[in-house]
Amino acid sequence: MTERADRTTITERAARAGARVAHNRFRTGIDAETKSGKTDVVTAADHAAQREAIDVIRNAFPDDAIVGEEKDELKAVPESGAAWIIDPIDGTSNYVRENRVWGTVVAAVEDGDPIAATTAMPALEDTYIADEDGATRNGEPIATSDVDDPEAAIVAPAMWWAMDRRDEYARACEAVVRRFGDARRIGCAQALLASIADGSLEGAITNVETNPWDTVAGVTLIRRAGGRVTDLDGNRWRHDSVGLVASNGELHEELLEAANEIADA
Incomplete structure (x- = not known):
């Protein structure tokens, strides 16, 4: 071995x-x-x-x-x-x-x-x-889903926004429900990312700085299952990136647009 x-x-x-x-x-x-x-x-x-x-x-x-x-x-x-x-x-x-x-x-x-x-x-x-x-x-x-129609997609506003950033949380939810078929909040970041990897969800967005224990394993699952994970600029996501956009690969550009609406005043 x-x-x-x-x-x-x-x-x-x-x-x-x-x-x-x-x-x-x-x-x-x-x-x-x-x-x-x-x-x-x-x-x-x-x-x-x-x-x-x-x-x-x-x-x-x-x-x-x-x-x-x-x-x-x-x-x-x-x-x-x-x-x-x-x-x-x-x-x-x-x-x-x-x-x-x-x-x-x-x-x-x-x-x-x-x-x-x-x-x-x-x-x-x-x-x-x-x-x-x-x-x-x-x-x-497992493999990510092949859904390429935003109106058929299920997407999560991901991670956690502090109480003094709930306007951003609200904008994340709005960005998801306006663009995609449905939204999910699971309450477990790694279960959420695993759900994108296995095809039961299409994507997730956040603009916050994430913790490595909440993300690295799930990001690895998604990539090995055929999906894509980037930062808010569309660059390959790293453990020290701010923001996270995860997708099945088919809807990544739509998810990026939604994620970049979160911080807008």
Whole structure:
């Protein structure tokens, strides 16, 4: 097995290990604490799941950098070397409300570029994996949709706008509902991006600066499934980009136009 293949294996092993911890505590009345806002929450399950995922990674690659949402891990992706990006429970707000749309996510990167990713959603019994051969859900290949009619497309105003930026949130929703057939808000960024990869949604737009644990794995899934992800200028999206436009590839220009309406006063 090559080292790159081994890293793919470890993304899956670590994500599944963290997901088991989180799933064992799901719907058990676990307490939540708020972080930056009243809907931005964290639980003991987040911390426990992250520790479990890190243990798996450290046993295989003890010297690699780790970027994680919780506690004292790095908060930015290193520009050089190997690193791992972990979100122990993406969709914690769903998790604490006993909504099944949440997941444990692990991505492996080299010199800032993703090489593999796993999104494990045990409450939905779905696991998505992206590697150099493509993207799968539960072991079966997936692909983005071929919808090219905006009026038939389902698109999400994505990520989270702070309370003092809700005018932008409103404009994002308006841009979507005026241009496309329907809108979705899932409450879990990685589940949203996985849904674009598997063809159940056509796209997502945001103008905010995103976190790597909310995006890198899902962006990798979309690209390996045949889709496209850019910044607001149409340039290839990176982990440090501001804004994110993800599509099935067929509707990307329409999504770019919609995304660039968000910040307009």
